[in-house]
Amino acid sequence: MFQSISSWWSPTPTPTPTPTPAPALKEKYDPTDPKMNPLNPQGLKPCCACPETKSSRDACFLQNGNEEGKCAEVLKKHVECMRGLGFDI
DSSP, rough: OOOOOOOSSSOOOOOOOOOOOOOOOOOOOOOTTTTOOTOOOOTTTTTTSSSHHHHHHHHHHHTTTTTTTHHHHHHHHHHHHHHHHOOOO
């Protein structure tokens, strides 16, 4: 009954906009998902990938500490192995 009455204090109602569907969000890249990353068909997580280079890297750092350049070659091999499996390091 009073829907068509308006005054200075109540503005004319505006039509409610209809919500538009949100665009489909792209899935975040997951290097452990074999469907997204063919370089890692086993779906290895970073903690379990490249165990040989990881253990030699850890041993080098335990033996030499954080001394400049002592473990650079071992670290480089480990990074190459991780990148070879599709991890962004």
